[in-house]
Structure formats: structure tokens, C-alpha cells
């Protein structure tokens with residue numbers, strides 16, 4: 001598979017369809033309490049520039065201000081959890097599970113691992129941070 005292939009995705013009902021044209025380094029799993037509630041488990045995200053995500057359909061896209069610093073996007077019809085958007089950031093986090101298969105992506109690391117649910121373990125040997133990952137160099 002070409003590594004420069006764009007990443008199409010969408011929600012369960014098709015009310016939200018998008019194309020992410022810039023491929024990320026990989027997937028980051030966030031175990032914070034907000035992601036766990038929003039996704040029903042940990043959040044698996046790619047991070048891409050906002051201006052590289054193009055919507056084919058967004059009629060049911062709904063934004064919820066989940067904290068003082070961010071909004072979360074979901075489908076108001078089928079309930080799929082889709083996006084995390086930090087205030088003032090040029091990037092948007094896209095739920096990896098919303099991407100069409102195959103993505104060709106791999107999981108890079110875990111963040112907010114110390115906030116993970118007590119009903120599962122993280123044992124894949126990937127990088128693990130108790131808060132956010134350090135900024136890339």
C-alpha cells in the first residue's frame with residue numbers, strides 16, 4: 001500500500017464522511033478519563049493539520065465542549081465519536097476507528113496511561129507516558 005494514500009473515514013451512519021489528506025506518523029492511544037467516557041474505552045487518535053481534513057458530508061457532525069480547552073466532535077445521529085479539537089491548535093485529532101480499512105497505520109504510544117481504566121492492562125511494549133507525550137523534536 002502506498003504510504004502517501006489519503007485516509008478516508010466517517011461515522012457509522014454516513015452522516016459524517018471525510019478525507020484526511022496528510023498521513024500522520026501513526027496512532028496514539030489516550031487513556032484519559034474524558035477519552036474513556038467519550039469513546040467507551042480509550043481513545044485511539046491520529047493527529048493531522050485541520051486544513052488537511054476535507055468533509056464530503058457533515059450534516060450530522062456535532063461539537064461538544066468537553067473541557068475548558070477543547071471540543072469533541074461526534075455524529076448527532078448514530079453517536080460515533082470522531083474528533084478532538086484543542087482550542088488554538090492547528091491540528092485536529094481524528095478517531096482512528098473512524099478511518100476506512102485498511103489504514104496502513106500502526107500504533108505508536110500510549111498517553112495518560114496513569115489515568116487508564118482499571119479493567120484492562122497495557123502490555124504491548126509500546127512507549128507509554130503518564131501525561132501527554134513530549135513534543136516531537
Ligand SMILES: [Zn+2]
Nearest residue numbers: 011013075078
Ligand atoms: Zn453517523
Ligand SMILES: [Zn+2]
Nearest residue numbers: 030031032035
Ligand atoms: Zn484523552
